[in-house]
Amino acid sequence: MAAPAAPGAETRPARPPGRRRDRRSPTTPLERALHWGLRGVVTLVLGFLVTPIVIVILESFNSVDYLSFPLEGWSLRHYRQFFADSAWVDATLLSARIAVVSALIATVVGTVAAWGLARSKSRGKGLVFALLYSPLLIPIIVLAMSYYFTFADYKVIGQWQFISVAYSVMGIPYVLVAVSNALQQFDPELENAARTLGAGMTRTLLRITLPSLTSAISAGALFAFVIAFDEAVIILFVSGSGSVTLPRKLWDAVRYDLTPTLAVAGTILIAVCVGLFLLSELMKILRERRERR
Amino acid sequence: MALGIPVAFMAIVYAYPVGAMLLKSFTEPKPGFGNFRRAFTDDAIWDVLVITVRMSAEVAVLTVVLGFPVAYFLARTSKRKARFLVLLVIIPFWTSILVRSFAWIVLLGDNGLVTKILEPLTGDAQGMLYSESAVIIAMTHILLPFPILIIKGTLDQLDATLPPAARSLGAGPVRAFVHVYLPLAVPAIVSSGMLVFVIALGFYVTPALVGGPKQSTIAVVIAQAVQVNFDWGMAATLATMLLVIATALTMIVRRLTKVKGMVAL
Numbered sequence: 222m223a224a225p226a227a228p229g230a231e232t233r234p235a236r237p238p239g240r241r242r243d244r245r246s247p248t249t250p251l252e253r254a255l256h257w258g259l260r261g262v263v264t265l266v267l268g269f270l271v272t273p274i275v276i277v278i279l280e281s282f283n284s285v286d287y288l289s290f291p292l293e294g295w296s297l298r299h300y301r302q303f304f305a306d307s308a309w310v311d312a313t314l315l316s317a318r319i320a321v322v323s324a325l326i327a328t329v330v331g332t333v334a335a336w337g338l339a340r341s342k343s344r345g346k347g348l349v350f351a352l353l354y355s356p357l358l359i360p361i362i363v364l365a366m367s368y369y370f371t372f373a374d375y376k377v378i379g380q381w382q383f384i385s386v387a388y389s390v391m392g393i394p395y396v397l398v399a400v401s402n403a404l405q406q407f408d409p410e411l412e413n414a415a416r417t418l419g420a421g422m423t424r425t426l427l428r429i430t431l432p433s434l435t436s437a438i439s440a441g442a443l444f445a446f447v448i449a450f451d452e453a454v455i456i457l458f459v460s461g462s463g464s465v466t467l468p469r470k471l472w473d474a475v476r477y478d479l480t481p482t483l484a485v486a487g488t489i490l491i492a493v494c495v496g497l498f499l500l501s502e503l504m505k506i507l508r509e510r511r512e513r514r
Numbered sequence: 515m516a517l518g519i520p521v522a523f524m525a526i527v528y529a530y531p532v533g534a535m536l537l538k539s540f541t542e543p544k545p546g547f548g549n550f551r552r553a554f555t556d557d558a559i560w561d562v563l564v565i566t567v568r569m570s571a572e573v574a575v576l577t578v579v580l581g582f583p584v585a586y587f588l589a590r591t592s593k594r595k596a597r598f599l600v601l602l603v604i605i606p607f608w609t610s611i612l613v614r615s616f617a618w619i620v621l622l623g624d625n626g627l628v629t630k631i632l633e634p635l636t637g638d639a640q641g642m643l644y645s646e647s648a649v650i651i652a653m654t655h656i657l658l659p660f661p662i663l664i665i666k667g668t669l670d671q672l673d674a675t676l677p678p679a680a681r682s683l684g685a686g687p688v689r690a691f692v693h694v695y696l697p698l699a700v701p702a703i704v705s706s707g708m709l710v711f712v713i714a715l716g717f718y719v720t721p722a723l724v725g726g727p728k729q730s731t732i733a734v735v736i737a738q739a740v741q742v743n744f745d746w747g748m749a750a751t752l753a754t755m756l757l758v759i760a761t762a763l764t765m766i767v768r769r770l771t772k773v774k775g776m777v778a779l
Contacts, residue, residue, distance in 0.1 A: 249687070251686070251687060251688075252687045255687060255688075259583055259586070259587055260587070262583045262584075263583055263584050263587045266580050266581075266583065266584050266658070267584065267599065267602045267603070269580075269655065269658075270602060270603060270606045270655065270658060270659070271602050271605070271606065272621075273606075273614060273617035273618060273620075273621060273655060274605065274606055274609055274613075274614070274617065276617055276620060276621060276627065277613060277616065277617045277620070280620060287625075288620050288623070288625065289625055290620075290625070290626065290627045290630075330519070330520050330523050330524075331520075333516055333519055333520055334516075334517065334520035336516055337516030337517035337520065338517065340516065341516075341517060349517055349520075349521060352521065352524050352528075352529070353520060353524060356528060358760070358761070358764050359532070359757060359760065359761070360713075360715065360716025360733070360756055360757065360760050361716060361718070362716050362718045362733040362736055362737070362753065362756065363532070363535070363716065363753045363756055363757045363760075364532070365718075366535050366736060366740070366749055366750060366753040367531035367532045367534070367535040367753075368531055369740065370531070370534060370535050370538060370746065370750070371530070371531040371534055371535075374534070386527050387527065387531075389527075390524070390527055390528045393520075393524075447608065451610040451611075451612075453610060453611060453612035453719055454718050454719060457737070458737075458740065458741075468610060468612050471612060471613075471616070472612060472719075472723075475612075475616055475619065475723060476723070479619065479620070479623070483616060484616075484620075487610075487613040487616055487617070490609070490610045490612075490613050491609050491610075491613060494608045494609060494610065495605050495608050495609065498604065498605070498608045502601075
């Protein structure tokens, strides 16, 4: 980078020669064999993890109407088809709308809860945390049944507002954990100082506490968004005919016929979720860099 | 005070639906333990339970066996390399389970890449889709990031000077690993395996899409009870059983180890 070297860069003692080598370089033949064996296994396993994702993305660019590998040729026609089909586009937009609303709810509830838990001295704290955290641990099919029965009882199946609320429950644990971790680093004396200097409770919260939690809150919100955008089990029971989200539409289509258009839908799901994840990583790296300066 | 809002919210939109579902297993269609009696005396349900437990156990063992070497490598390689390689674990982790199951349909289907590669070996052009192997492969793929990230988290904290210390005292590389390094990793290995087992027990999308009728897991049967048989009582009963088992196992895992926070990131 063109930036002037950080102070201290020159004063750092030079690395003793050979230090890098003797850190863990294998010496005996047995060790060398083990080392390369390990590398081989790791390469295979990582390949196993990544290949299916790469295949979905590649298939979406296939030039023929059926799935084939290797590809018959490259084209964007399935993307054109996807975006020309209002059913797919509506499903994508609905997923986005549900995900935004549920991420908003999860972020507000999760942040308030984290703040309340950090300030609370009551003995019921652990129980409250367990309640807010447990949606992460209970099998999704159990949640799906719970919402299906309740939605059916109250005749709200297919209403996206209720689906958003149900999804927010699954996002809350992520927000809670992210914000709680940040609050642990936050010095409560700062709040007290602001209060003694005459700031009111609201003002203190808005000007002192919240700004130092921004990155944690946005990370939690991102998680909550992805959870809701991706969700593919509960929706199978509560979507009715009115709320066909992208995963729901993909599910129906997969059972009906396998075409590269499905790979387009899959690629969009991958792109949105992985893109948001990389964004949050990037923000983290940038912040670390700023703090180091 | 600030806790009132979240607690009220969770009570209404979470505890109430789950509670109502649990209640239905005792009240639908008529009050009593009829549903549970029906479930426990039904051979088909027992078969499903056996299949679910067996497949979950196989997946748990496979993910740990495949995941440990990766975690070990990631924990010992340079920081920069680890940061990049961890991305290769996390990107699949962030990809929707539905999309990953779809990917395996493509790979294992009639014209799929895996089928084509294996064809000269097996002489089978059919592909292994809709079989137990297919479900196991896909579920292993989906759950593999958990053990990798959890075990790596533990190995990162281990004292890196222990194996060299053992070596300098005369232990060979294998001995140093088996007697010094491995025992320290056992809690993380066991707890991540159990975690995978618990998550696998409740899997729905993958067995439903990649498996055939013989790979019906308990979740698949729950969905069928609702969607095909309109038998709410049985669906609620099986879901209650699944919830009880999953909760009990999760609590055991948490007791055994202090792996905090399943937000594995």
